Amino acid sequence: MALLFYLLFWVSFSALIFIIHRTSRYRRLRLPPGNLGLPFLGETLQLISAYKTENPEPFIDERVSRFGSLFTTHVFGEPTVFSVDPETNRFILQNEGKLFESSYPSSISNLLGKHSLLLMKGSLHKKMHSLTMSFANSSIIRDHLLVDIDRLVRLNLDSWTDRVFLMEEAKKITFELTMKQLMSFDPGEWTEGLRKEYLLVIEGFFTVPLPIFSTTYRRAIKARTKVAEALSLIVRQRRRESEAGERKNDMLEALLSADDGGFSDEEIVDFLVALLVAGYETTSTIMTLAVKFLTETPLALAQLKEEHEGIRAKKSEGEALKWSDYKSMPFTQCVVNETLRVANIISGVFRRAMTDINIKGYTIPKGWKVFASFRAVHLDHDHFKDARTFNPWRWQTANVFTPFGGGPRLCPGYELARVELSVFLHHLVTSFSWTPAEEDKLVFFPTTRTRKRYPINVHRRNHVKS
Numbered sequence: 001m002a003l004l005f006y007l008l009f010w011v012s013f014s015a016l017i018f019i020i021h022r023t024s025r026y027r028r029l030r031l032p033p034g035n036l037g038l039p040f041l042g043e044t045l046q047l048i049s050a051y052k053t054e055n056p057e058p059f060i061d062e063r064v065s066r067f068g069s070l071f072t073t074h075v076f077g078e079p080t081v082f083s084v085d086p087e088t089n090r091f092i093l094q095n096e097g098k099l100f101e102s103s104y105p106s107s108i109s110n111l112l113g114k115h116s117l118l119l120m121k122g123s124l125h126k127k128m129h130s131l132t133m134s135f136a137n138s139s140i141i142r143d144h145l146l147v148d149i150d151r152l153v154r155l156n157l158d159s160w161t162d163r164v165f166l167m168e169e170a171k172k173i174t175f176e177l178t179m180k181q182l183m184s185f186d187p188g189e190w191t192e193g194l195r196k197e198y199l200l201v202i203e204g205f206f207t208v209p210l211p212i213f214s215t216t217y218r219r220a221i222k223a224r225t226k227v228a229e230a231l232s233l234i235v236r237q238r239r240r241e242s243e244a245g246e247r248k249n250d251m252l253e254a255l256l257s258a259d260d261g262g263f264s265d266e267e268i269v270d271f272l273v274a275l276l277v278a279g280y281e282t283t284s285t286i287m288t289l290a291v292k293f294l295t296e297t298p299l300a301l302a303q304l305k306e307e308h309e310g311i312r313a314k315k316s317e318g319e320a321l322k323w324s325d326y327k328s329m330p331f332t333q334c335v336v337n338e339t340l341r342v343a344n345i346i347s348g349v350f351r352r353a354m355t356d357i358n359i360k361g362y363t364i365p366k367g368w369k370v371f372a373s374f375r376a377v378h379l380d381h382d383h384f385k386d387a388r389t390f391n392p393w394r395w396q397t398a399n400v401f402t403p404f405g406g407g408p409r410l411c412p413g414y415e416l417a418r419v420e421l422s423v424f425l426h427h428l429v430t431s432f433s434w435t436p437a438e439e440d441k442l443v444f445f446p447t448t449r450t451r452k453r454y455p456i457n458v459h460r461r462n463h464v465k466s
């Protein structure tokens, strides 16, 4: 008993000394101004409840007006510096691996797997990032991927009748596209089964990562195991085929035949899981929101239709889109940019300070989290006039814009996402007219999405060729 009391005393005493030491160190450091909120909880509850509203930036707006564009808060269990300053954000992105390193909540990193590109660091990250970039660059899209994107988008749209939930359809399309690009799989029962498991994994990203407390998390872990088992089978089979000289032109082949002896099955599976995550929710949400914003902005929709009907008019019935067609869609690119700006699927990125960092007269202490907010910059009236209105015409001039991040972690799928969205819009506006089936609203937590999966009533257009 005495020993227990003695131990308890020393643990509490050491914790107290640690807290006093840390607090006085922080006082000396000149932290960015802000509020750490309640013990342990910090300001997490304020953050969550703010993003469940339709206002995109209530949490940040309020603090920026009180403290400025660099402020301190405490969210998801850690003190965190928020940056709403484009110059600081660029500095954070460019110094990845030197002053900052990427940092995901444990709910996400556990489900991704330890060999995921999103979690890799140092030289391995550099190598894998450039491998991924090389597999989704313009010439690969032009020469190999575009034909499948065109075919699979069309195949999906052909099955639409009366009423569709656009969010669901867009997810199906992007999953099928990614499966094709990664592993040369055409859609079928197997891919659809895998997608269902996949949805359960993604649900687990935004829950408490404790299986005892959360059924969603338990279900996500089980689904992650099933996905990994299914992918392992494919990897093994493809390894055998590859060794026998039977080569396919996809990402999996690039991984199997990489220099320095290639990768283990487990590494490849984690890598594939991460790529499926990175390209799936993001691109499908942006597809849905482009349609929502266009529906609400008839002038933009009319101009977009004109652009695509012009392209269609020069083609024979059912002829696939070519790279030169994609390159002659200037207004579509304005629509893509403006959708990315207003929707901000990735609202910003979390990093961890690897050392004490001096910035704008303040210090970010080593080990603290930093959140570089893209959304707050993209929706700031100082950088974009009338920033919260969807106005694709503004892209006729460039600006501070980082929807795909930057620096060593620049999104490898940035061109691919643009192509997928452009092809989707092409077939949508040239084949259908639509009206919203119900009013639907945007929310921003835990992810950017519409509340009701954006149901629309679709009407097939009889295509008139000029």
Ligand code: HEM
Binding pocket: 102, 117, 118, 119, 129, 132, 136, 274, 275, 278, 279, 280, 282, 283, 286, 345, 346, 349, 350, 402, 403, 404, 405, 406, 408, 409, 410, 411, 412, 413, 414, 416, 417
């Ligand atoms: C509209 C669609 C998309 C948006 C808005 C988007 C946005 C982003 C952003 C902001 C990052 C940087 C994260 C960071 O710095 O920590 C990122 C990373 C990444 N994205 Fe995308 N992305 C999209 C589509 C895609 C697609 C289609 C792919 C498929 C190839 C993809 C693959 C990745 C990967 C693998 C990373 C991790 C890079 C790394 O950590 O090195 N993304 N994405």
